[in-house]
Amino acid sequence: MHIVLPSSSNTFQQSWIASGRILFLIAISGLGAIGLVVLSALWAGKESDAAALDRQRQLVNARLREQVDQVAHVIGQFGNGYLARVYPASQAAGVSSSLDAVLSAAAGSAISQTAMSAFGYDQAFVVDEKAQLVMLTDAATEKRYRWMRPLFLPLLKDARLTTDQGVVFSERTPSSLESRRASMINLNHALANLMRLEGRPTIVGIVGINDTPQGQRQPARQFLIVVRFLDGAALDELSRQQGLNGARFARTADPDEDEVAFQIDATANGEPIGFIVWRPDLPGSRVIGRLMPALSIAALVIAVLLSVLLVRLRTSLGELKKSELHARQLALHDVLTGLPNxxxxxxxxxxxxxxxxxxxxxxxxxxxxxxxxxxxxxxxxxxxxxxxxxxxxxxxxxxxxxxxxxxxxxxxxxxxxxxxxxxxxxxxxxxxxxxxxxxxxxxxxxxxxxxxxxxxxxxxxxxxxxxxxxxxxxxxxxxxxxxxxxxxxxxxxxxxxxxxxxxNARDILKNELREVLAIGTASSASRSLPDLNRPDFGSLEVYYQAVHRAEAGFKASGAEALVRWRHSQRGLLTPASFIPAAEEGGLIDALGFWVLREACNAARSWPEDTFVAVNVSPSQLRRPNFAEEVFAVLEEIGLSPSRLELELTESSLIEDNSEIYTVLKSLRSRGVQISLDDFGTGYSCLSHLMRFDIDRIKIDRSFVSMLGTKANGAAIIGAIVALSRNLAISTTAEGVETEYQRDFLAALGCTDLQGYFFSKPVPLHELDCFQPANGAGSPPIASEAIA
Missing domain, CATH: 3.30.70.270 (Reverse transcriptase/Diguanylate cyclase domain)
Known part of the structure; x- marks a missing residue:
C-alpha cells in the first residue's frame, strides 16, 4: 500500500527562495563592508610602514654622510692646528736638515697617537707623498698598513691635487709668525671617503699636515690618514641615535623576515660596500596588529550572526515544509528501524x-x-x-x-x-x-x-x-x-x-508456575505433604552437576544447583521454557530463594570441604535485604557461609551501582563466595574483578569447546587462567567433555573442572560423586548442559 503525500505550494517555495536570496545579499553586503574596512586598514598600515621605513633609511644615509663630513672637518681642524702650532715652531727653531727625518718620524708618531686617543679613530697613519710611512711604529702596524696602502693611493692622489690647487701665494712676504700661521690655516684642505677596508665599512680621512707658505723652504709634504670602522662602536652609536633595533653589518643582503637591509655605497665610485640590517619600527603594522583582532572578531561575529539568521530562517521554512512528511512518517513507520509500524x-x-x-x-x-x-x-x-x-x-x-x-x-x-x-x-x-x-x-x-x-x-x-x-x-x-x-x-x-x-497462554504458564512455587515453598517450610485440593501442575526439582578439582584423582569439590520443572502435562521443562515467564510474572525472586534453600539443605550432608553453587538473578541482587535473607537461610539450615557460592552473570554487575556493591561486600564479609559465570562472553570488565572482589571465574564452555580445534581457544583460556592466578582467583572450566580437554585445562592451571565428562546434571539422589569410591568420570556425552 502506497501513501501519497501532498506537496508544498508554489507560493511557499517562492517565498522560501526569495527570503533566502535577500538574506544572502545582506550577508554578502555585510561581509563586503567588513572586508573593505579590513583592506583599508591593511593598506593604510602598509603605506605608513613604507613611509616610516623610507624615513629611517634617509636618516641612516644622512647620518653616514654627516659622519664622513665630520671626519673631514675634524682632521681638517687637526691639521690646521698642527700647521699653526707645531710644525712652524720647528722651522722657527732652525732645525737642521740632518735631524729632519728623525724629528719628522717622531712627530708623525705623536700625531698618530693624538688622532687615535683624542678623537677616537681606530687607526691613524702619517705618510709622505709616495704613501710611505713617516712615523715610528711597530711591525704589526706596519704590516697592516702595507695591506691598506693600495686602497689609500687614490685618496692620497686626490689629497695632493686638492693641496696643490688650494695653495695661494701671497704677493707680499709675511713679516711675522702670526701672518704665516693664518696663511697655512687658510691653505690647508682635508678629504674623507666612505669605503670598504678589510671587508668592513670604513670612513677614511686624509689631510696634509706640513704645507709651507710662499717664501719658506719647501720640505717634503706629509699627510695624516685616519681610519674609523662603522661596524663596531660607531654602528652601535648610530643604532642608538637613530633607533635602529638590533642593527648589524652584513656583507650580503640577508635580512630575516622582520628585518630590512640598507646598502652602503663607496663615496668614490658608488660600489656597494655592505649592508646595515636592523628591525625597523613599523607604526602601521603595530596599529594593524592592535586593530586586527577587534576587526576579525567583529567580522566573525557579523558573519556568524548572518549565518545563524540565514540558517535559522531556512531551517524554519524547511521544518514547516517537512513537518507534515515527518508526521506521516512517524505515524506509519518505526523510528528506530524505518520499518512499517x-x-x-x-x-x-x-x-x-x-x-x-x-x-x-x-x-x-x-x-x-x-x-x-x-x-x-x-x-x-x-x-x-x-x-x-x-x-x-x-x-x-x-x-x-x-x-x-x-x-x-x-x-x-x-x-x-x-x-x-x-x-x-x-x-x-x-x-x-x-x-x-x-x-x-x-x-x-x-x-x-x-x-x-x-x-x-x-x-x-x-x-x-x-x-x-x-x-x-x-x-x-x-x-x-x-x-x-x-x-x-x-x-x-x-x-x-x-x-x-x-x-492468555503465557499468563496460564505464569499462574501454573505461581501455584507450583506456592506448593514448593509451603512444603519446604513445613516439610509436610502437599495440599491435594490444589491443581497439579507438577513440581520444581533441583538437579546438581558436580565440580571436580583439577588435580590428581579429580576429586569432587562441589556441585552447581540447576532448577527443573517436572510439569504434569508438558514433561520435564528446562529453565529456558519457564524462566522468561518467571521474569515477566515477577516470580524470579521467589524461584531463586526456593532453589537457594533446597541447595543449601542438600549440601548440609556433603563433606565439609565441598561447596554448592547457586545462580543469582540481577533482580535478587538489587534487593537491599538480599544479604540478610541469605544469612537467614544459612542459619536456619545450619550450613557454613564458606560452603555457599553465589554465581552472578556479568549483566548483574553492568550497572555497577553502590547497592549491589554493598550487598556483595556484606555477603563476602561473612564468608560467602562470589563467582562470575560465563566469563568472557558478555561485557567483561576487568574492574569488576577488583571492585566486587570476585572469588571465582567460570570459563564459558564456548572457549573450552575450541580446544583441539582452534588455537584461539587455548590462547583465551590461558590468558584468563594467567589473569586469575595473578589475582588469586579460582577458575572453573565449564563444558569439559573429553579427556583431552580435562588434561589440557589441568595443565593450563585451572583450579576446577565441570562438564559431561565427569557428570551431567542429575537429581540429588543420583549424585554419588561425594562417595569415597567415586571414579574419575563417566564417558563424555555430546550435548550441551542447560543451566
Missing part, C-alpha cells in the same frame, strides 16, 4: 484480507520474537539493544521477497506478511528457516566490542485457513510463537487447532 502493518493486512475474500490466494502472517533480547539490553545497555534491533531487521529483510511486508510491532517483536504463498509450498518453510538461521548468527555490536548470540522464534498463521478476522489471526500467530518458545526457542511453528488457542 503496527498501524501501517494493520492497514496492509486489512487490505490483504479484503483482496483475498474474492480470490483463492493464500497468505501467511508470522510473528517474530528475538530470544534473550532482555539479556543483551541488561548486559550491554540500551544502545547495544537498539543496534541489535536494527541489525536483526536488516537480516530479516534480506531473506524476504520484494512484495513481502516486514513491520516492527514494538520492542523486539516483528511481524511479516507473506503474500501469495499458494503456488509453492516451499516458500513458507524456506523463508522461516532462513530467518531463524540469520537470527541464530552472532551479532557484533558496539563497533565489535561485544558479540551477542540471541536467536529468534517464529509463530505463523496461514490465511484464510485460520479464519478471516484480523484480530483472531494475530492471536493465533502469537499462540504459535509461544509454542515455538516453549519448544526450546530458535524454532518456527505453524498454528494448528491442537495448540492452546487462549489469548
Amino acid at each position: 503496527r498501524a501501517l502493518f494493520a492497514m496492509r493486512f486489512e487490505e490483504c484480507l479484503a483482496q483475498m475474500r474474492n480470490s483463492s490466494e493464500r497468505s501467511a502472517v508470522a510473528l517474530l520474537d528475538l530470544d534473550r533480547f532482555k539479556a543483551v539490553n541488561d548486559t550491554f545497555g540500551h544502545a547495544a539493544g537498539d543496534e541489535l534491533i536494527r541489525v536483526a531487521a536488516d537480516r530479516i529483510r534480506s531473506v524476504l521477497r520484494p512484495g513481502d511486508t516486514l513491520a516492527r510491532l514494538g520492542g523486539d517483536e516483528f511481524a511479516v506478511l507473506l503474500r501469495n504463498i499458494r503456488g509453492d509450498e516451499k516458500i513458507l518453510p524456506t523463508i522461516c528457516q532462513a530467518i531463524v538461521a540469520e537470527l541464530g548468527k552472532p551479532f557484533p555490536l558496539l563497533n565489535g566490542e561485544a558479540v551477542a548470540r540471541v536467536g529468534g522464534s517464529i509463530g505463523v498463521t496461514i490465511v484464510p485457513d485460520a479464519g478471516r478476522n484480523a484480530d483472531d489471526i494475530m492471536r493465533y500467530a502469537d499462540v504459535a510463537l509461544y509454542e515455538a518458545k516453549m519448544g526450546g526457542r530458535g524454532q518456527w511453528r505453524v498454528y494448528s487447532s491442537s495448540m492452546d488457542g487462549g489469548r
Whole structure:
C-alpha cells in the first residue's frame, strides 16, 4: 500500500527562495563592508610602514654622510692646528736638515697617537707623498698598513691635487709668525671617503699636515690618514641615535623576515660596500596588529550572526515544509528501524484480507520474537539493544521477497506478511528457516566490542485457513510463537487447532508456575505433604552437576544447583521454557530463594570441604535485604557461609551501582563466595574483578569447546587462567567433555573442572560423586548442559 503525500505550494517555495536570496545579499553586503574596512586598514598600515621605513633609511644615509663630513672637518681642524702650532715652531727653531727625518718620524708618531686617543679613530697613519710611512711604529702596524696602502693611493692622489690647487701665494712676504700661521690655516684642505677596508665599512680621512707658505723652504709634504670602522662602536652609536633595533653589518643582503637591509655605497665610485640590517619600527603594522583582532572578531561575529539568521530562517521554512512528511512518517513507520509500524502493518493486512475474500490466494502472517533480547539490553545497555534491533531487521529483510511486508510491532517483536504463498509450498518453510538461521548468527555490536548470540522464534498463521478476522489471526500467530518458545526457542511453528488457542497462554504458564512455587515453598517450610485440593501442575526439582578439582584423582569439590520443572502435562521443562515467564510474572525472586534453600539443605550432608553453587538473578541482587535473607537461610539450615557460592552473570554487575556493591561486600564479609559465570562472553570488565572482589571465574564452555580445534581457544583460556592466578582467583572450566580437554585445562592451571565428562546434571539422589569410591568420570556425552 502506497501513501501519497501532498506537496508544498508554489507560493511557499517562492517565498522560501526569495527570503533566502535577500538574506544572502545582506550577508554578502555585510561581509563586503567588513572586508573593505579590513583592506583599508591593511593598506593604510602598509603605506605608513613604507613611509616610516623610507624615513629611517634617509636618516641612516644622512647620518653616514654627516659622519664622513665630520671626519673631514675634524682632521681638517687637526691639521690646521698642527700647521699653526707645531710644525712652524720647528722651522722657527732652525732645525737642521740632518735631524729632519728623525724629528719628522717622531712627530708623525705623536700625531698618530693624538688622532687615535683624542678623537677616537681606530687607526691613524702619517705618510709622505709616495704613501710611505713617516712615523715610528711597530711591525704589526706596519704590516697592516702595507695591506691598506693600495686602497689609500687614490685618496692620497686626490689629497695632493686638492693641496696643490688650494695653495695661494701671497704677493707680499709675511713679516711675522702670526701672518704665516693664518696663511697655512687658510691653505690647508682635508678629504674623507666612505669605503670598504678589510671587508668592513670604513670612513677614511686624509689631510696634509706640513704645507709651507710662499717664501719658506719647501720640505717634503706629509699627510695624516685616519681610519674609523662603522661596524663596531660607531654602528652601535648610530643604532642608538637613530633607533635602529638590533642593527648589524652584513656583507650580503640577508635580512630575516622582520628585518630590512640598507646598502652602503663607496663615496668614490658608488660600489656597494655592505649592508646595515636592523628591525625597523613599523607604526602601521603595530596599529594593524592592535586593530586586527577587534576587526576579525567583529567580522566573525557579523558573519556568524548572518549565518545563524540565514540558517535559522531556512531551517524554519524547511521544518514547516517537512513537518507534515515527518508526521506521516512517524505515524506509519518505526523510528528506530524505518520499518512499517503496527498501524501501517494493520492497514496492509486489512487490505490483504479484503483482496483475498474474492480470490483463492493464500497468505501467511508470522510473528517474530528475538530470544534473550532482555539479556543483551541488561548486559550491554540500551544502545547495544537498539543496534541489535536494527541489525536483526536488516537480516530479516534480506531473506524476504520484494512484495513481502516486514513491520516492527514494538520492542523486539516483528511481524511479516507473506503474500501469495499458494503456488509453492516451499516458500513458507524456506523463508522461516532462513530467518531463524540469520537470527541464530552472532551479532557484533558496539563497533565489535561485544558479540551477542540471541536467536529468534517464529509463530505463523496461514490465511484464510485460520479464519478471516484480523484480530483472531494475530492471536493465533502469537499462540504459535509461544509454542515455538516453549519448544526450546530458535524454532518456527505453524498454528494448528491442537495448540492452546487462549489469548492468555503465557499468563496460564505464569499462574501454573505461581501455584507450583506456592506448593514448593509451603512444603519446604513445613516439610509436610502437599495440599491435594490444589491443581497439579507438577513440581520444581533441583538437579546438581558436580565440580571436580583439577588435580590428581579429580576429586569432587562441589556441585552447581540447576532448577527443573517436572510439569504434569508438558514433561520435564528446562529453565529456558519457564524462566522468561518467571521474569515477566515477577516470580524470579521467589524461584531463586526456593532453589537457594533446597541447595543449601542438600549440601548440609556433603563433606565439609565441598561447596554448592547457586545462580543469582540481577533482580535478587538489587534487593537491599538480599544479604540478610541469605544469612537467614544459612542459619536456619545450619550450613557454613564458606560452603555457599553465589554465581552472578556479568549483566548483574553492568550497572555497577553502590547497592549491589554493598550487598556483595556484606555477603563476602561473612564468608560467602562470589563467582562470575560465563566469563568472557558478555561485557567483561576487568574492574569488576577488583571492585566486587570476585572469588571465582567460570570459563564459558564456548572457549573450552575450541580446544583441539582452534588455537584461539587455548590462547583465551590461558590468558584468563594467567589473569586469575595473578589475582588469586579460582577458575572453573565449564563444558569439559573429553579427556583431552580435562588434561589440557589441568595443565593450563585451572583450579576446577565441570562438564559431561565427569557428570551431567542429575537429581540429588543420583549424585554419588561425594562417595569415597567415586571414579574419575563417566564417558563424555555430546550435548550441551542447560543451566
